Amino acid sequence: MECNKALSMIPQYIDQSLSDYELQKFLEHIDHCPECYDELEIAYMMTVAMNRLDHEDNASYDLSAAMKNSLKQAHEYSGRLTMLKIIRYSVCTLAFYGVLVTLFLQVRMWFGL
Numbered sequence: 001m002e003c004n005k006a007l008s009m010i011p012q013y014i015d016q017s018l019s020d021y022e023l024q025k026f027l028e029h030i031d032h033c034p035e036c037y038d039e040l041e042i043a044y045m046m047t048v049a050m051n052r053l054d055h056e057d058n059a060s061y062d063l064s065a066a067m068k069n070s071l072k073q074a075h076e077y078s079g080r081l082t083m084l085k086i087i088r089y090s091v092c093t094l095a096f097y098g099v100l101v102t103l104f105l106q107v108r109m110w111f112g113l
C-alpha cells in the first residue's frame with residue numbers, strides 16, 4: 001500500500017469504518033512505515049483529545065498509550081480474522097476429505113471390493 005492511500009484511510013481507521021480487508025492492509029502498512037504511524041498518532045490524539053474534552057474531566061489521560069492500545073486491539077481483531085480464515089479453510093478441507101472417503105467407501109460397496 002502507498003503512503004498516500006494509508007494516510008487517506010486514517011480518518012476511517014479512527015471512525016472504525018474500514019472494512020476488514022482495508023483494516024488488515026492498513027495495519028500492515030502502519031507497522032512498517034514510521035511516517036504514517038506518526039501521522040496516525042497525531043490524528044488519533046487530536047480526535048480522541050477533542051472527544052475527551054467534550055465528555056470527560058480527566059485531562060491527564062495518556063493518549064499515546066490509548067493509541068497503542070487501539071492499535072493492539074485492531075491487531076487482535078485482524079489476527080482473529082486470519083484465524084477464522086484458517087478455521088474455515090480447515091473445515092472445508094476436512095469436509096472435502098469426508099466426502100471423498102464416503103465416496104470411496106460407497107464405491108467399494110457397489111463393486112464389492
Ligand SMILES: [Zn+2]
Nearest residue numbers: 003006033036
Ligand atoms: Zn507510509
